[in-house]
Structure formats: structure tokens, C-alpha cells
Amino acid sequence: xxxxxxxxxxxxxxxxxxxxxxxxxxxxxxxxxxxxxxxxxxxxxxxxxxxxxxxxxxxxxxxxxxxxxxxxxxxxxxxxxxxxxxxxxxxxxxxxxxxxxxxxxxxxxxxxxxxxxxxxxxxxxxxxxxxxxxxxxxxxxxxxxxxxxxxxxxxxxxxxxxxxxxxxxxxxxxxxxxxxxxxxxxxxxxxxxxxxxxxxxxxxxxxxxxxxxxxxxxxxxxxxxxxxxxxxxxxxxxxxxxxxxxxxxxxxxxxxxxxxxxxxxxxxxxxxxxxxxxxxxxxxxxxxxxxxxxxxxxxxxxxxxxxxxxxxxxxxxxxxxxxxxxxxxxxxxxxxxxxxxxxxxxxxxxxxxxxxxxxxxxxxxxxxxxxxxxxxxxxxxxxxxxxxxxxxxxxxxxxxxxxxxxxxxxxxxxxxxxxxxxxxxxxxxxxxxxxxxxxxxxxxxxxxxxxxxxxxxxxxxxxxxxxxxxxxxxxxxxxxxxxxxxxxxxxxxxxxxxxxxxxxxxxxxxxxxxxxxxxxxxxxxxxxxxxxxxxxxxxxxxxxxxxxxxxxxxxxxxxxxxxxxxxxxxxxxxxxxxxxxxxxxxxxxxxxxxxxxxxxxxxxxxxxxxxxxxxxxxxxxxxxxxxxxxxxxxxxxxxxxxxxxxxxxxxxxxxxxxxxxxxxxxxxxxxxxxxxxxxxxxxxxxxxxxxxxxxxxxxxxxxxxxxxxxxxxxxxxxxxxxxxxxxxxxxxxxxxxxxxxxxxxxxxxxxxxxxxxxxxxxxxxxxxxxxxxxxxxxxxxxxxxxxxxxxxxxxxxxxxxxxxxxxxxxxxxxxxxxxxxxxxxxxxxxxxxxxxxxxxxxxxxxxxxxxxxxxxxxxxxxxxxxxx
Numbered sequence: 001x002x003x004x005x006x007x008x009x010x011x012x013x014x015x016x017x018x019x020x021x022x023x024x025x026x027x028x029x030x031x032x033x034x035x036x037x038x039x040x041x042x043x044x045x046x047x048x049x050x051x052x053x054x055x056x057x058x059x060x061x062x063x064x065x066x067x068x069x070x071x072x073x074x075x076x077x078x079x080x081x082x083x084x085x086x087x088x089x090x091x092x093x094x095x096x097x098x099x100x101x102x103x104x105x106x107x108x109x110x111x112x113x114x115x116x117x118x119x120x121x122x123x124x125x126x127x128x129x130x131x132x133x134x135x136x137x138x139x140x141x142x143x144x145x146x147x148x149x150x151x152x153x154x155x156x157x158x159x160x161x162x163x164x165x166x167x168x169x170x171x172x173x174x175x176x177x178x179x180x181x182x183x184x185x186x187x188x189x190x191x192x193x194x195x196x197x198x199x200x201x202x203x204x205x206x207x208x209x210x211x212x213x214x215x216x217x218x219x220x221x222x223x224x225x226x227x228x229x230x231x232x233x234x235x236x237x238x239x240x241x242x243x244x245x246x247x248x249x250x251x252x253x254x255x256x257x258x259x260x261x262x263x264x265x266x267x268x269x270x271x272x273x274x275x276x277x278x279x280x281x282x283x284x285x286x287x288x289x290x291x292x293x294x295x296x297x298x299x300x301x302x303x304x305x306x307x308x309x310x311x312x313x314x315x316x317x318x319x320x321x322x323x324x325x326x327x328x329x330x331x332x333x334x335x336x337x338x339x340x341x342x343x344x345x346x347x348x349x350x351x352x353x354x355x356x357x358x359x360x361x362x363x364x365x366x367x368x369x370x371x372x373x374x375x376x377x378x379x380x381x382x383x384x385x386x387x388x389x390x391x392x393x394x395x396x397x398x399x400x401x402x403x404x405x406x407x408x409x410x411x412x413x414x415x416x417x418x419x420x421x422x423x424x425x426x427x428x429x430x431x432x433x434x435x436x437x438x439x440x441x442x443x444x445x446x447x448x449x450x451x452x453x454x455x456x457x458x459x460x461x462x463x464x465x466x467x468x469x470x471x472x473x474x475x476x477x478x479x480x481x482x483x484x485x486x487x488x489x490x491x492x493x494x495x496x497x498x499x500x501x502x503x504x505x506x507x508x509x510x511x512x513x514x515x516x517x518x519x520x521x522x523x524x525x526x527x528x529x530x531x532x533x534x535x536x537x538x539x540x541x542x543x544x545x546x547x548x549x550x551x552x553x554x555x556x557x558x559x560x561x562x563x564x565x566x567x568x569x570x571x572x573x574x575x576x577x578x579x580x581x582x583x584x585x586x587x588x589x590x591x592x593x594x595x596x597x598x599x600x601x602x603x604x605x606x607x608x609x610x611x612x613x614x615x616x617x618x619x620x621x622x623x624x625x626x627x628x629x630x631x632x633x634x635x636x637x638x639x640x641x642x643x644x645x646x647x648x649x650x651x652x653x654x655x656x657x658x659x660x661x662x663x664x665x666x667x668x669x670x671x672x673x674x675x676x677x678x679x680x681x682x683x684x685x686x687x688x689x690x691x692x693x694x695x696x697x698x699x700x701x702x703x704x705x706x707x708x709x710x711x712x713x714x715x716x717x718x719x720x721x722x723x724x725x726x727x728x729x730x731x732x733x734x735x736x737x738x739x740x741x742x743x744x745x746x747x748x749x750x751x752x753x754x755x756x757x758x759x760x761x762x763x764x765x766x767x768x769x770x771x772x773x774x775x776x777x778x779x780x781x782x783x784x785x786x787x788x789x790x791x792x793x794x795x796x797x798x799x800x801x802x803x804x805x806x807x808x809x810x811x812x813x814x815x816x817x818x819x820x821x822x823x824x825x826x827x828x829x830x831x832x833x834x835x836x837x838x839x840x841x842x843x844x845x846x847x848x849x850x851x852x853x854x855x856x857x858x859x860x861x862x863x864x865x866x867x868x
Contacts, residue, residue, distance in 0.1 A: 161415035165394055167425045168469070168641075174385040176394060183292045185303060187276040190291055193308035195275055196361035197315035201352045203236045204359065211237030211266025211274070212259065236278050238262045243281035283410050284314060285321020286380065298377035308362055309353070309370040313377065316348040322409065324348060327380060330488060332399060332409065334599060338729070346374050380482045389432050392473025392484045393639075396619075397421050399487070400640045405652040407643075417650075420642040427470035427760050431458055431717075434755035435472050442738045442748055450736040453723045457485025458752070459619040459637075460717040460760065463626035466635035466656050468619060469715070470760070489600045489615040491705045491722050491731070494698030494745065495570045496621065497612035499628065499670050500591040501579045502563060506666045506775055507590065510581035511535045517666065518779040520673050524574035525781055526558030526566055532576055532607045540580070540607050548607060550576045553699075560784040567673050568681035570697060572611050577781060579610030593661040594624040595634050612698055618718045625709045626716035627661050628670045628694070631770055634661035668772035675769070678710070682746040686710060686754050691766040695753070697745030704731040708749035713767050715760060719749040 109126055110119040165173040187195075199206045212235065241261045265274060284294035294314050295303040306314070322329045324345045328338035350371060357367040386394065397419050402409060407417075435456050445451040458472040471486035506517040529549045532540040540548045550573050558571060566574040579587055584605035592598060597620055602613040616624070619637050627634040636656040643650040662670075674694035678686045682697040686708075695710025705722040721743065723732040734743040 163412070163415050163417045163419060165397060166418065166420045168420075168422050168467075169424075170420070171425070173421065173423070173425075174390050174394065176385055184280045184290060185292045187272050189302075189304045190276065190279055191304060191306050191308075191311060193356075193362065194279065194291060194303070194306060194311040194314065196356055196359070197308075197311045197352050198236065198279065198318065199275075200355040200359050200361060201315050201348075202239075202318070203234075206236050206275070207271050209235060210263075211235055212262045235262075237266055237274050240274055240278035240281060241265060243278065243283075282318055283321065283413065284317045285325045287413055289414075297381075299375075300378060307370070307375070308356075308366055309349075309373070309375045312349045312352040312356070312370065313345065313375050315352050316345055319348060326376065327482065332402065334489070349374065379480065380477065387478045388476050389428055389471070389473060391477040391482075392471060392486060393421065393423050393428065395473070395484045396468070396471065396487050396639050397423075400638060401643055404640070405643065405650055407650065416645055418644040419640055420644075422467040422469060422639050422641060423471075424469045427460060430759035431460060431470040431472050431756045434752050434759070437755060438748055438752045442751075448737070448739060450734075451738065453726060453732060454734070454737060455481075455485055455722055455724055456752070457488070457491070457618040457720040458718060458756075459486045459617075459622045460715055460756070461619070461622040461626050461637050463629040463711065463713065463716055464633050464635065464658060466623060466626075466637045466658075468637050468639045470717075470756075471619065485720070486618045489617055490729070491720050492612055492615055492700045493621060493707055493720075494612040494700040494705065495572075495575075496696045496698035496707045496709045496718075496745070497591070497610070497614060498567060498570070498575045499625075499674060499696055500594065500596075501575050501582065501587050501610045502567065502673065503594075503628075503662055503666055503670050504582045504586045504590040505563070505578055506669055507663055508582060508586045509777070510578075510779055511583070512581070513777060513779050516777050517775055518777050519775040520564040520567075520669060521562045522778050523560040523562050523780040523784045524566065524577055525783065526552075526561045526571045526574050528552040528555040528557075528573065530573045530577070532580060534580060535583075550607065560780070564673050564676060567696070568676050570677075570682045574781075576607050576610050580607060581781075584609050590662065591624065593634065594627040595636065595661070596620055596624050612700065618720050621707070621709050621720075622716045622718040625695075625711050625718070628667050628674070629711040629713055629716050629769075630667075631664045631671075632660055632662035632667035633658050635659075665773045665775070668770050669775060671769050672772040674710075682744070683708060683710065683750050685746060685750050689754050689757055689761075691761070692768040693757070694769065695750075697750065699742075699744045703734045703737075703742040706734065706743045706745045706747065706749050708745045708753050710750075710753055710757070712757070712761065713769065714764060715757065717753055717757060717760075719753045721749050 107126065109122055111121070111123065114121075162175040164175045167173050203209070238258065241258050269277075279291045281290065283289055284291075284297070286297050288294045288297040291314070292303045294317070295301055295306055295310075298314065299306065299310055316324050322332050322336050323341060326338060326342040326345055328341050329336040353362075353367060353370050356362045357364070362370070398412065401407060401417075401419060402412060435458065439454075439456070443451045443454050445454070455474060456472060457474070458470075459468060460470040461468055473484040473486045474481035502520060505522075506520065509516045509518050529551050532548055532550050534540060542548050552572050558566075558569075561571070561574065563574060563578065565571075587610060588601060588605060591601065591614075596614070596616045600614055600616040600620065602609055602615075604613075623634075623637040635658045638656055640653055641655075642653050671694045674696055675692065677683050677696055678693055683695050686693060686695060691712060693710055693712050695708060698707035698709075699705070705720065707718065707720050709716070709718040711717065721734070723734050723737065724730070725732055735741065737743050738748065740747070
């Protein structure tokens with residue numbers, strides 16, 4: 001046995017020939033070959049019993065020896081019976097056979113001398129070789145990248161360009177930029193307090209680190225791969241490198257270049273040079289790049305004269321001037337208002353001073369002196385060309401560009417863009433002239449103290465398109481007015497909100513009509529001081545659970561009048577109850593569909609919501625009324641048609657999509673009702689326009705704002721008037737302004753609207769409006785008298801109870817039925833002109849509980865805010 005293991009005997013007569021001979025015999029049938037005799041290979045004899053007839057003696061003592069023998073004999077593995085070379089598959093078709101041995105490959109994978117799953121396990125030589133190759137390639141790539149990049153120059157980064165704005169006809173409006181508002185200075189001219197303030201706030205290890213934060217770069221790349229926001233460089237060196245890129249695109253290539261440059265900067269520039277470059281290239285807001293420009297912009301001094309307290313303030317701006325400049329930037333983000341920004345700035349300013357003190361960069365005495373008083377910066381200043389209405393046009397267009405593209409504010413302020421706007425120069429001038437003319441005739445702050453702080457905001461939009469062709473934002477940057485009154489919220493719109501309530505009633509009906517829209521001839525109680533009911537019949541309550549009463553401006557007893565008449569005379573009580581019957585959520589939805597932004601709507605959908613506690617901008621009000629003018633078709637307002645950079649258009653500036661927002665006949669019925677407001681109601685002075693027009697006046701509680709929004713088929717224009725305390729932006733009452741008891745929407749705002757529209761539409765046709773189809777469903781308020789077929793004669797006497805405040809536009813006589821009703825069905829059931837009584841037009845929305853209103857604040861109506 002041991003002899004066999006030392007030298008295994010060679011098979012005699014084995015192989016395929018023997019197998020074939022073993023398969024043939026004298027019998028006609030084939031006999032299965034004994035195990036171990038199929039191929040004659042040693043492996044085939046494994047397990048045979050030599051004592052059995054026809055068996056062979058086991059030639060090998062283990063499976064390992066059998067495998068080794070198989071390798072020596074050609075690398076063949078045992079094949080199943082009938083599948084070998086002599087089997088039915090024919091020569092060379094055995095299954096499970098390993099490839100014949102050949103020359104070993106350089107990369108031995110799958111492995112040459114392994115079988116089964118071991119063939120796919122890489123050897124340690126292969127793994128180590130791949131690791132060496134990977135790290136070698138990485139080192140080579142870093143070396144090539146390092147060699148190819150160059151260190152950025154502060155002077156190169158300082159080369160900013162102007163942004164050029166164009167009128168709608170292609171003529172240049174203004175070129176404005178930051179090229180003249182930056183100046184590099186050396187480190188010796190930068191106070192030590194400024195240097196240490198940014199180090200303590202942003203990179204305490206600046207003087208000891210390598211200039212690169214690998215983890216920060218990894219996070220930025222990971223976020224980029226996920227499609228999220230990338231994070232800025234976490235070291236001053238990386239931020240300096242980032243500042244030098246005029247192109248701010250977020251790409252992996254740019255991020256790697258930034259990393260290589262940061263490495264090179266860290267090795268070839270001194271820390272003082274890096275810090276100097278960072279402070280000279282950073283953006284501090286207000287168009288100021290670099291510490292010298294920032295010192296002049298915010299404090300009117302050279303950088304070398306900055307105090308430690310001022311240095312901490314400027315260092316706080318580097319976190320984001322939009323949110324840390326006390327003047328606010330609501331044109332970019334509503335959350336960046338002056339109050340919030342001031343609070344953020346003070347908190348970060350004091351924290352930076354504390355960090356400087358903790359890091360021993362300022363003494364105890366210096367810290368106590370610096371922290372004693374917040375260094376409030378000076379106000380904004382007008383730049384060249386940014387005077388008159390140009391400043392507000394640029395402000396509106398810039399806001400639109402930033403919200404409709406991937407251009408960052410920093411990149412935009414660095415210039416090089418051409419912005420093509422929708423503004424028409426002649427209409428902008430006409431709107432400004434109309435405001436100035438009426439302002440000059442009626443407002444005189446030198447004679448009347450109550451005429452101080454009066455402001456106007458206005459906008460004009462094209463129906464079915466959304467293009468803003470004109471706006472009025474205020475007295476101009478050069479006069480210290482930096483808020484764009486045309487594109488800011490905070491001024492309640494009052495009764496100009498009522499058309500949305502009527503539209504909701506005509507589209508959705510009330511809780512009593514099962515979704516069937518109701519006619520504007522439906523009657524509601526127009527008396528003063530009425531209880532308001534919920535849909536379940538319970539009374540609406542105040543916060544203290546007392547019963548809420550809705551008031552009108554006067555106590556005239558109107559009785560039950562049509563919604564059409566209530567709109568004409570701007571009577572509150574019918575529309576407050578109508579809003580409750582329809583559901584304030586539906587009123588809100590209609591206003592939103594028309595173009596009002598959700599953020600500008602009052603949060604509380606209480607009873608006063610129906611009469612204008614919301615505070616949309618003049619632009620949005622003009623756009624929403626344009627939806628009525630366009631028979632229910634709405635397009636969002638826009639101010640920019642194209643933006644180009646280096647001659648190439650920037651994407652994102654297509655016209656807004658026009659959509660069906662309100663059913664056509666509902667919109668046309670609203671228009672027909674608002675035509676009557678001009679013909680017979682609170683806006684009669686607009687008849688001087690001499691063409692078909694529709695509109696609505698609005699005045700708020702305590703006379704804090706007055707509006708008129710009106711339109712033809714060609715233009716929709718809104719005019720807002722208000723007084724504002726310049727110290728806290730709180731609205732003031734206009735009672736006594738212009739020498740009258742109170743200002744109504746039908747007074748000065750309507751006069752400005754008429755003056756402007758006459759100039760803007762001069763030479764244009766008067767297409768009128770589409771006819772409105774009658775809405776049959778009349779759903780009167782509970783308690784309304786049943787109509788009788790006998791018409792009621794219109795009283796000719798003046799009511800005995802005169803309204804407490806008589807506006808200047810009191811009608812001299814009662815309109816006749818033909819004057820008041822364009823179509824017969826528009827007249828009320830009792831004949832004549834809906835109400836049938838001569839009255840003083842009123843348009844003030846009031847509620848029992850009210851308090852001071854501040855622009856931009858929430859208006860809660862009867863539950864603690866201002867009223868509409």
C-alpha cells in the first residue's frame with residue numbers, strides 16, 4: 001500500500017480507447033462501465049472496491065492526491081457518466097471541466113489554479129497591487145492639479161462689471177454695478193480688531209491650520225452629488241479662494257480646482273497675505289466689496305479708522321448681509337425685515353466681541369467699551385443713475401432675476417449681466433407724473449402736520465399677459481426712501497377685497513345652495529352694527545366670547561339690499577355675512593387663483609377677512625384685478641423678459657403661463673358689478689376717464705390706508721395711499737390729511753388712477769368688456785322680505801340720518817334706473833337702482849376690535865389685528 005503511494009502505477013490500456021472497448025460487448029445492449037473505468041483516470045477510481053468483481057484497487061489515498069494527479073494528466077476533472085469525451089455530448093463537450101492550463105496571465109483573475117468560489121477571491125498580490133495603483137494615480141492627479149492651478153489675484157477679483165437694464169423697447173434704462181465701489185488696501189491699513197474679529201468668528205485656527213478643511217470639502221461634494229446645496233469653504237483660505245471666482249457655478253470640477261488652489265495658497269502665501277486677500281474680496285452687502293468699501297458704505301470712514309465695535313459689526317455681515325444688515329432686504333426674502341435683521345445683527349455682533357475677548361485679542365477695557373453700544377450704521381445712499389423711479393424698477397427686476405434663475409446675489413452684484421425688462425418708459429413717467437400732480441395739489445406737509453409721511457405705491461399690469469409696464473415705488477432713493485412701495489406688503493387693502501368674496505359666491509354658492517353659484521342680485525341686510533352668524537346659526541364671537549358686531553362707516557339704515565348695491569356703495573355688513581355663508585376658505589382660494597400670494601393673506605380667516613385684512617402688494621392687486629379684466633384668465637406678474645451674460649441668454653425667463661383661474665362668466669359678472677361702482681358708486685370720479693372701466697375703492701379702519709384698483713381690457717392699475725411712521729414703520733391714521741375729515745379710496749387714489757390711465761391709454765381704442773350672462777340663482781339672507789311684483793318708487797328725499805363723515809364725492813342726485821343698469825336683469829327686484837335711496841358713498845371696512853397696524857405685520861381682523 002505504501003509502495004503504491006510512493007509511485008502510483010500508470011493505468012494500462014486506459015483512456016478513451018479502453019472506455020470504448022469497455023462499452024462494447026457480445027450482447028446487443030450496452031453495459032454501464034464499472035466505476036473507475038470510464039476514463040481510466042485515477043480520480044474516476046476513487047471509492048471503488050477492489051474486492052468486487054470488475055472493481056479496481058483504489059490507487060490514491062486522498063482527494064488531494066487525486067486532484068494533483070488530475071492536474072498532471074491534463075487538468076481534467078471527473079465528468080458525470082455519459083457526459084465525458086466518449087459520452088453522448090461528443091468529444092470536448094464535458095460539463096464542469098476547468099480550462100486547460102496555459103500560460104499564466106499577468107493579472108491572475110479569475111485565479112489560474114483555483115476552482116469553484118476560490119477562483120473569484122482575489123489574491124493578496126492583486127489587492128495590494130490595485131491599492132498601490134490607486135494611490136499612485138491619486139498622487140499623480142493631485143500633482144498635476146497642483147501644477148496646473150495658479151494663485152488668485154485680489155486685483156483680478158476686483159474687476160467687477162456693471163449690470164445694464166433695458167426698457168421694453170430695447171433702449172438702455174441704466175447701467176449700475178459695483179466697479180466703482182471697491183478698493184484694495186494692504187494689511188497695514190486694516191485694523192487689528194478687524195483681522196481678529198473675522199478670525200475669532202470664522203476660523204480660530206487660521207494661523208496654525210493648513211488652509212484646507214478636508215471634511216468640509218467632502219461634505220460639499222457629497223451634498224453636490226445628492227443635488228443639494230453646497231457648503232462654503234470652512235477656512236478663511238478657502239473662502240478667499242472662493243471669493244476670487246467671478247463664476248459661482250456649483251460643479252465638482254470647480255470644487256476640485258478650489259481645493260488645489262487653497263492648497264497652493266496655503267503653501268506659497270503668508271497668512272497675512274491670505275487674510276488681506278480675504279478682507280479685500282469679501283462682499284459686505286449694499287454693493288460693497290472689500291473692507292475699504294464697506295467702511296465707507298456703512299460708516300463713512302476709511303477702514304483704518306474703524307473701531308473694534310464697528311469691526312465686529314462688519315464681520316457679522318460676512319455671514320450674509322441679506323440677513324444681518326439692519327436696513328433689511330424684504331425685496332429678496334420677506335423674513336429679512338429690518339426688525340429681524342437688527343436682532344440677528346446685534347446678537348452676532350455681541351457674540352463676535354465676546355469671542356475676541358475670550359481669545360485674548362482685545363483687552364477687558366476694550367471689550368467693555370465696544371459692547372456698551374451697538375454701532376448702528378448709516379442709511380442707504382443713492383448711487384449714480386439710481387434716482388426717481390429707476391431705483392424701484394431696478395429693485396423689482398433684480399428681485400425677479402434672483403427668484404427665476406440660479407444666479408446668486410453675489411454673482412449678480414459682481415455684474416456683467418444685461419437685463420431686458422417689461423417696463424415702458426412713457427407709462428412709468430405717466431404714473432409718476434400722476435402721483436406728483438395730485439400730491440402737489442392735495443398734500444402739503446409744510447402747512448399741515450397730518451400731511452407728513454404720506455406715501456404712495458402703484459403698479460400697472462397687462463391683462464392676459466402679466467407684464468408689469470409701470471410702477472411707482474416712492475419718492476426715490478435720493479430722497480431717502482429705499483422701500484419699494486409697489487412691491488411690498490403691509491398695507492391692508494380694505495374693501496378692494498370684496499370682489500373676491502362676490503366671485504366666490506357666484507362660483508361656489510353658499511351653504512344653503514349646495515354648490516350652486518348665487519346671483520349678485522341676492523339680498524343681504526345692509527344695516528349698521530349687525531351680528532354676524534356662523535353657518536350653523538350661532539353668533540360669531542370676539543376673543544373674550546362677547547358677541548361680535550360688524551359696523552359700516554355710517555349708520556344709515558340700508559335694510560336688505562342686493563350684493564350689487566352693497567358693492568356699489570361699499571357697505572360692509574352684507575359682504576361680511578356673505579363671506580361667512582360662502583366660507584372664508586373659498587374666498588381665500590378665489591383670491592389665490594386670481595393671483596394673490598398666500599403669504600400676504602391674513603392668517604385668521606375670521607369675519608373681517610371678507611373686507612380686506614390681507615396685505616398684498618400693489619403689483620399683486622393689479623394682477624389679480626387683471627384676471628377679472630381677462631374674463632378669468634390669469635398670468636403671474638413678471639418684469640424681466642430676458643437676461644444675458646457674455647452674449648448668451650440665461651435660462652428661466654419665459655412668459656408666465658396663462659391659465660383659467662376663475663370661470664369666465666363669474667369674472668364677467670364681477671366686472672359688470674365693478675363697472676357700476678364707477679358709474680354710480682364710490683368711484684364716480686373715475687368716470688372722467690371717458691371709457692369703459694371697472695374698479696373698486698377701499699379704505700381701512702382708522703383711515704390708515706386707501707386704495708383704488710381699476711381696469712380696462714388693456715391695463716389693470718392699483719393705487720395705494722397710506723401714512724407711515726418712519727421710526728417703526730407703523731401705519732398712521734389719515735383722518736385730517738389733505739384737509740379733509742378722512743381719505744377714502746374714491747378720493748385721492750381714484751384721482752391718481754384716472755390721471756394715469758388717461759395718459760397711458762391715450763390714442764388707444766375702447767373695446768369695452770364682454771357681456772355677462774345672468775346668474776339666475778337668487779339666494780337671499782335669512783330674514784329678507786319676499787319680493788313683490790310691484791316696483792318700489794325710489795325716495796327722492798335725503799335720508800334724515802346723515803353719515804358721520806361725508807366724503808367730498810357725495811352724489812348730487814339718485815342715479816336713474818337706466819344709469820345704474822346696463823341690462824335689465826342687473827336692476828334690483830324693487831326697481832330703480834338696487835337700493836333705491838340717495839346716500840353718501842362709503843368704502844371703509846371696519847370692525848369692533850382694532851389696534852395699530854404696522855407694515856409687514858399680521859392683520860388679525862376682529863381677533864386682535866387691524867381691520868380691512
